[in-house]
Amino acid sequence: MSASQTSTRPGRAKKSASRAVQRKIMDRLATGMSWAAMLIVVFVLGSIIWTLLKNGLPGLTASLFTKSMGAPGQDGGLANAIMGSILQTGLAILLGAPAGLLTGIYLAEYGSESALARAVRFVSDMLLSAPSILIGLFVYMVLVAPLGHFSGYAGSVALAILAMPIMVRTTEDMLRLVPLSMREAGIALGAPKWRVILFICVRAARGGIMTGVLLAIARVAGETAPLLFTSLGNSEWSLNMGRPMASLPVAIYQYAGSAYQDWMQQAWTGALLVTLGVLIINIVVRVGIHGGRT
């Protein structure tokens, strides 16, 4: 209506009308593709969870948690692998958390934009995305080959190297969120800087720092590649970290490649346990962050 009233040149109006249609089609097309991409992602996540539940739930029995790994047909469990994972992940966090925390403090409170701090931040970010199998090879060369045997300690060190950069990143980010006025208040009371940092800043940011620790646990608990050459795996119950040690991901890897029905079943159930654990930690952390912010 407006085109016929205002335009004295009908040809031009027609052209612009067809262009408007074209633009609309283009927009619809892009919107449709975007919906499709989003649906594919949701479908894949759904498919992974569905596959794990379908194949893993039937094997979720009490003996899985009470018996150690056994030969095919021997009715074994995953108790030693679960325990091994807990021990190695725990020690990895004990080793990695102090290093990550102190480095994060250095970056946020001391280094800031100095050349050294920038280098440390850069290297930490690189380690965050470094191929985990290389970390495994590195620890093999440093801790396994010279000592002559695989050990749970070596596995923990490999996992600690992977866990540390996550905690460096979250600690620095969270400390930077602490208001300057809190630091000034501490200093005005005559507290030395290290006390201000540890007892005011870190305490104020402890929720966020804990988030980093949880994310690091979730990340390393599912790692397989760095453990293959360090803690190797062990089919017997063992709490001795100086010896080869089983872990859930490595046990899954060993069983998933086998042709035995009961091993496959345990691999799926183990996979379900690892994934549920990791996803639940992630959901708790992310819902917690959103709840805190809004």
Add this chain to the structure above:
Amino acid sequence: MDVSAKPPAQMDGQKHRRSGGFAGDPLFKMLVMATGIGVLLVLGAIIAVMSIGGFPAFKAFGPGFLVSAVWNPVSQHFGAAAPVFGTLASSALGLLIAVPLAFGTAFWLTALAPPVPAAIIGMAVQLLAAVPSIIFGMWGFFVLVPPMAHYVQPFARHMFGHIPGLSALVSGAPFGTGMLTAGLILAIMVMPSITAVMRDVFTSMPTVLRESAYGLGATRWEVMRQVVLPWSRQGVVGGIVLGMGRAMGETMAVTFVIGDSNHIGWSLFAPANTIASLIALEFPESPAGSLKLASLMALGAILMAISFVTLWCSRILLARGEAQAGKRS
């Protein structure tokens, strides 16, 4: 953030001595600085150890190690060409699939979705990133491989097998495993991190730019294509390069689906290997001190070099993108 370049005036000396005020500050500073330097040393040690470990292989085969596609433990001849090719090809294939997916999802999250669904789907994408690598491997092997073998590969051969030029891409027996399956798995695995970066750079654009484009009557796609994308170009490229770095180092998932065959070819369906998958599979059969182990370490050194250079590029691009965002907003 450096609050007190100078220590605060020491009025109450006794109190400070009790709390370690005089010695505490320099000590604590030294402690955190030493830990920071420790992080640098870890990377330095990784680089040194991988280089030293791989040195016998570089010495034995010379520069030919890089271009030889032989991997023969019997005759003790090892070359890096096939796994290096497999690593680059599978990652490139993965990115080819992941980038449109990630872009579509980021577009949906930032421009199309209402806040609550956007939060839920954003969370789902992050959860996908958290799924352990080995789970992707199992899922790929038991869920993705059968339909690839029964439907996708026969269909592709039927469609493209007669066309010269394309037939090489689809040749080979339909095993289900192979280069394309590995690319698909890698795409799913790196897509969340690319999406996260894209989403961040898209939302970091000042709202006023977006609003003025809408005010001029632009459609949502035109705003994305002509305003948001040019504005956030560097960050987007940085995110894609980051995805590339991640894809090249992926081990467990690729090991399950790539089929492990040491050969270079154009077929999307032929089994291949990557540096990481070869190390994971061959390492247990490599005795300490053997030439094979040295060759695997040398491959590790190559992977380290490729992925660190890639990650370095992505950091620079992302940092530049951030600096630009800060300057313009």
